[in-house]
Amino acid sequence: MLKKISTETIKELRNKTGAGMTDCKRALEASNGQVDIAIENLRKKGLASADKKSSRIATEGLIESYIHAGSRIGVLIELNCETDFVARQSDFHQLAKDIAMQVAACQSVQYVSRNEIPEELIEYEKQIEIEKEDLKNKPSDIKDKIAKGRLEKRFKEISLMDQNFIKKTEITIEELVKQHIALLGENIKIRRFERFILGEGLESKSNNFAQEVSNMIQNK
Template sequence: MSQNISSDYIKELRLRTGAGMLDCKKALQISEQDIDAAVQYLRKKGLASAEKKSSRIATEGVVDSYIHAGSRIGVLVELNCETDFVARQKEFQQLARHISMQIAACQSVQYISLDDVPENIILNEKAIEASKDDLADKPSSIKDKIIAGRIEKRLKEITLMNQAFIKDPNICIQELIKQHIALLGENIKIRRFTRFILGEGLDKKEYNFKNEIESIIS
């Protein structure tokens, strides 16, 4: 337990788990500097503490914006924490930026979590899956299992918290949030977001330039 622990190992473990420096050092000592084993140890401890914090009220935070290159996609997101002190921390503001970029990159995302998906959307998805031709001859028990699996997959596609983090596909957005709860010591919530796509919802008139020129000449 008195072994010297590499500062690079501690830094990597903090980035991967969001745990405190002393906890990371202890985890590396226990795991004999095995990073993966240390991650597992800290998930049982550090992320469990994040779960407890997740029920606390978060009314401070930031509204972050992201405009993608070319200015054709823009995102506004409200990220909440418990205090203005944490809202001003670099790590919290960087998290808001990462989430904004995630929303811009994942255009199928419509809701924050599974709890936010309206019941009528779920029922509609079930009706669509149930009517597909490849299930017509399946026994009811098998058909129900296939539909349930497809619905689960579909709902994950449209919810932000279930998306793989674009900067580290080994974790999802929900895990990223938990890491920052453990790191900053406060509850963190994505409250709402809006995505703007240039021209979305407009009827775009298509021009036939050849016919237009001929019409002008005649």
């Protein structure tokens, strides 16, 4: 029987290792709550210091491009690291390519993370949710709870860091970046991206780019 993991134990492991809360929770579940074993597992995965590195300044890096098959969609991203040495590493280049492909596949993504979503957009979306017909006659506390859940889902859809990685769907882009921080020993930041769609604004088309990219990967 799996031992229930308390929030205090997760925080303890995070303080000892600097790993992310999600990584700590998973490590503790895998070790049935044994902190020492969880620490060892995190170190083996190289995740024990990823979060501590995430506060360091990253001004080096590269600009990577991805052009989808058929040349109808393209992406430019800026991926930053701390030194030119890491910027030249093949693992860093591959990460940049993977993230650019992810942006091409996820048309709903508009921001790197939820922290970048403008406050005015958050308030606007909140007002729309609260005023929806199915919530009008509900008590204020229930209305707010439902609206909050819907907004959480909506903002997750437009945040790149919250997306499941298309090549390995059991991890998110945030977790993918953390793995590379641990692997390369430096802070890594997705600074910005731009998506280009052929004919955008000239005509209306609906293409399932996510499925196209997924099929392309599977057929490699």
